[in-house]
Amino acid sequence: MQRIVAALTVAVFAFFGWLPILMALGLLRDLPRLLFVLTHYALDVLVFAGVFAAYYRNVGHFSPFATMAIAMLSLFAIEFIYWRFLYTGELWFLNFVDWIVPAFLVASTIYFVGLLFE
Numbered sequence: 273m274q275r276i277v278a279a280l281t282v283a284v285f286a287f288f289g290w291l292p293i294l295m296a297l298g299l300l301r302d303l304p305r306l307l308f309v310l311t312h313y314a315l316d317v318l319v320f321a322g323v324f325a326a327y328y329r330n331v332g333h334f335s336p337f338a339t340m341a342i343a344m345l346s347l348f349a350i351e352f353i354y355w356r357f358l359y360t361g362e363l364w365f366l367n368f369v370d371w372i373v374p375a376f377l378v379a380s381t382i383y384f385v386g387l388l389f390e
Contacts, residue, residue: 281331282339283346289323289378290350309369316374320381328389336386343382344375 293315300311324339333339 278332278334279342282327282334282342283349285323285327285331286343286346287350289320289343290347293319294354312370312374313377316377317381320378321385324382324385325389328386333386336383336390339386340379340383344379347375347378 293312296315297308297312300308303311324343327333327339334342
């Protein structure tokens with residue numbers, strides 16, 4: 273039971289990293305494409321570094337790899353639910369540049385921040 277609560281804690285931190293990025297990207301969607309993509313990447317690294325630094329500093333945690341894996345599975349579930357059941361617009365941006373690269377940046381950030389706090 274304790275490990276389930278710990279995993280859910282990681283999921284909550286992942287959600288609190290995902291939400292401000294989603295809101296910011298909604299506000300920034302009219303930027304020129306290159307600026308939008310670069311801002312997206314920078315936000316992914318900065319927001320998730322801050323959120324998971326707070327996690328590693330304040331919460332007993334799994335290894336950096338396990339934390340990253342739980343966070344990414346949580347983010348995939350959150351995104352599936354959001355894009356499948358809540359979002360009503362077009363999904364033109366679910367491509368390599370807008371989804372796969374940011375997922376890699378987020379995973380790498382969570383992992384490397386974990387290494388810094390280990």
